[in-house]
Amino acid sequence: MHELKQGMKDKLRKVFYKINPNYRNILKVNDRLNDFENTMNRIDQKCSLVIENNRNQNMFERLCMASEPFVYRYLYLLRYIRENDMVLDLECEYGTGADLLVKYTPINQCCCLNTVDYYSRLGKMYYGSDSLIFQTGCCRDIVQKYNIVICFHDRKNMLLTKEDIHELCSLIEYNGILAISFYGDSGLSGSLMQHAQDYGLVLENCFYQCDNNPELAEDRTEYVSSIIMYLRKND
Known part of the structure; x- marks a missing residue:
């Protein structure tokens, strides 16, 4: 110039x-x-x-x-969501997937809860509305129950314990859905798949994602990087 x-x-x-x-x-x-x-x-x-x-x-x-692999996970959730459902999205960062649910489903409200305030502030700037709210804290701060609880942060979920899963289940209404993912294999992911009833859950479906292909696959391959499970609370 x-x-x-x-x-x-x-x-x-x-x-x-x-x-x-x-x-x-x-x-x-x-x-x-x-x-x-x-x-x-x-x-x-x-x-x-x-x-x-x-x-x-x-x-x-x-x-x-960057959120594209997660979009497929949220799209599958559409089959479980009913009118006026309350949704809790844990560690969802900017809330790209949550915004998808708010726009294309008849949910009442989606709460995005991050432990890092930076993500909550940025998400609020891009997507915040009366139907999509962002908060900073942890699930122990939650006092109400939800119809859908989402935990799609693969790597952080690797640190979860069985007690954490029980705590998540306590936030779900009867017949509600827990959508959770793990990066690679872990003892907890295997426990949820094989013994979901120990947590008062029923495994509805399980999918796999690869780094080079974000679409959900029913069959496991050697290139699998993430395991995604949809479980229904029946207890």
């Missing part, structure tokens, strides 16, 4: 000096150059705004793209 401005100035000087060789007309040239300078400054400002907006838009698009 600086080179463009300087080149245009030089051309203007040559043109005006040629037309107005007299010294007294130099002031007219300077006035025209000043007008040009002001115009270019306004263009600079507009370009800066466009660049900044594009940068923010690209960041938002990358945010959504």
Whole structure:
């Protein structure tokens, strides 16, 4: 932009000096150059705004793209959601999937609970509404029960214990759904698949996801990176 401005100035000087060789007309040239300078400054400002907006838009698009594997998990949840359901989404970060549920299902409200306040603030900025609220805290802070409880943060879920699963189940209404995922194999994921009844749950379905293919697969392959389970509370 600086080179463009300087080149245009030089051309203007040559043109005006040629037309107005007299010294007294130099002031007219300077006035025209000043007008040009002001115009270019306004263009600079507009370009800066466009660049900044594009940068923010690209960041938002990358945010959504990064959440793409999770979108498939939320889409499968659509079959379980009923009118006026209350949904709790734990460690959902920006809430991209929760926003999908709010837009395309008749739920009453979805609460996105993060332990990191940064995600709650950013999610509130992008998606926050009366139907989609963001809070910072942990599930021990929750006092009400929900029809759907979502735990799709694979790696954090690897740290969960059996006691944590019982605590999650205490937040679910009878006949409600626990949607949970794990990164790779873990003793807890195996326990949930094989002994869901020990937690007062019934395994509705189990899927697998690969890093190079975000679609949910029913058959396990050697490239599986995540295990996703949908369990119904029957106790």
